[in-house]
Amino acid sequence: MRTLHHGGKHTVTGSCHEVQFEHGSLLIDCGQFQGKDVRPMDVEFSIEQVRALVLTHAHIDHVGRLPWLLAAGFSGPIYCTPATAELVPLMLDDGLKLQLGMDKPQRQRVLEALNKRFVPIEYGVWQGVVLSPPDSQGGDALSCCCETVEIRFNPAGHILGSAYVEIRQENGEVIVFSGDLGPSDTPLLPDPVAPPRADVLYIESTYGNKQHDSVAHRAERLEAIINRSLQDGGVIIIPAFSVGRTQELLFDIEQLIHQRGITDRIPIILDSPMASEVTRSYRRYRELWSKEAKQRLEYHRHPLAFDQCVVLEHYREHLALVNRLAKTGEPAIVVAASGMCEGGRVMGYLKALLTDVRTDVLFAGYQAQGTLGCALQSGAKRVEIADEWINVRAQIHTMSGYSAHADQTDLLRFIQGIDVPPKEIHLIHGEAEAKTAFKDCLQKLGYHVIE
CATH class of the missing domain: 3.40.50.10890 (Rossmann fold)
Structure with missing residues (x-):
C-alpha cells in the first residue's frame, strides 16, 4: 500500500489522496484548489487504477473537482454518508453556474450523473469495496486477481454528514483519513470519537499550531x-x-x-x-x-x-x-x-x-x-x-x-484516544507553519510523524 497526494498535502485546499493497493486504488476526496493554491480544475493525474471515490464531507475544497473527475472518465461508485450525498449537489451547483456558465438543464445533467454514482453509507457500518484489475471488472477468468478492503465512516464533527474514514485491509491493518475534524464542545454537532485502531493515520493540521476560543x-x-x-x-x-x-x-x-x-x-x-x-x-x-x-x-x-x-x-x-x-x-x-x-x-x-x-x-x-x-x-x-x-x-x-476545525488540543485528544498508537502519522491539510509546530508537538510525545 502507498498513498499519492494529488492535493491537500501541503495546503488546506484541493484535498485529494489516492490510496494504492495491489489491484486498484481508492480516491479520498477530490477537492478544488482555492486562494493562493488556485490552479486549473482539470484532473491531471491518471485515474486508470481508481476503483472508487470516498468523500469525507461536502465542502468545496474536498468535492469541487467531482464534475471534472467524471469528465476524465471515472465511472466507479462514490461512497459517502447520506447527508453528504444530499449536500454535494447543492455545493457544486453554484460552481457549475458561475465557473462554467452552465444553464440549469446542463447543471442538472452533471448532477444527475453524480447522483447515480453515490452509494450512501450510514455511520458505523463497514462497507466492502472490491479492488480488481480493469480487465476483471466484467467477471472473466481474471476476476480471481482481486482484493477487498472495507471502509467505515464515523462522525467527524466538522459539518453535517462529515466523517473520518477507516480503511481495513485484508491483513487487518487499518488506515484512517481524518477528513476535516471538528472542534470539541460545539453545541450543534457531537464531538468526534477516535477509532479503536489506526496503523497509519492521515490527519489534518489546519490549526496544528493554535488554540481556539471556548x-x-x-x-x-x-x-x-x-x-x-x-x-x-x-x-x-x-x-x-x-x-x-x-x-x-x-x-x-x-x-x-x-x-x-x-x-x-x-x-x-x-x-x-x-x-x-x-x-x-x-x-x-x-x-x-x-x-x-x-x-x-x-x-x-x-x-x-x-x-x-x-x-x-x-x-x-x-x-x-x-x-x-x-x-x-x-x-x-x-x-x-x-x-x-x-x-x-x-x-x-x-x-x-x-x-x-x-x-x-x-x-x-x-x-x-x-x-x-x-x-x-x-x-x-x-x-x-x-x-x-x-x-x-x-x-x-x-x-x-x-472554527469548524479542531485546534491543537482537539487533534492531540483524537490521536491519544486511539487505543493502539499509530505506527505512522502523516500530517496533511495544513500550511507549513502549522504542520511544523504540530509535528514537533507529536514527536515530543514519541509519535513517528511524517510531515
Missing part, C-alpha cells in the same frame, strides 16, 4: 459586537461558509435571543440561497445533532428557523438591502457567503460598507492565503473588489471559537 467566549464576543452595533448603528457583516459556519452562527444567535432578547431592534439577515438550502438539510437530519441541540427542539425552540431571521432568496432583494443599509446606516446582522470573501453576495455588502467606520466585519472561519478575507483579516487598509479599490474603515474581528 464556545462560551465566542458567544460573549458575539454579544459584545452586537451591543456595539446597537449603540452606534451600522452593520455587522459575517462572511460565512454555507455549510457549517452559517448554522453555528444561527444557533448562537437564537440562544442570545432566547437568553437576552437582544435582537428586537436588529434584524438577522441570511442572504445566501445556498445557505438557506443547506440549513433546511440540517433541519432534516436532526438525528445527527448533538444532545444539547436536540434538547432545544424538545423545548419547542427552533435554533435554525427562528422568527427574527429573515431569509433573502432573490437577488433583487439583496440589491435593495445593500442600497438601503449603505444609505441609512441602520443596524443589522448580515450572514452571507462566501466565507473567504471570494465571491457570493457578501461581496456587495463589503463593497458598499467597508468604508463606514460603524461597520463590523466578523470572520468566523479560516481565511486561506491569497483571499480577500485573508487580506482584511491581516489588516489591509485598501482592498480591490470588482475592479475598484476600497478604503477599509470598518472594524475587523476574528472569532476563532467558530
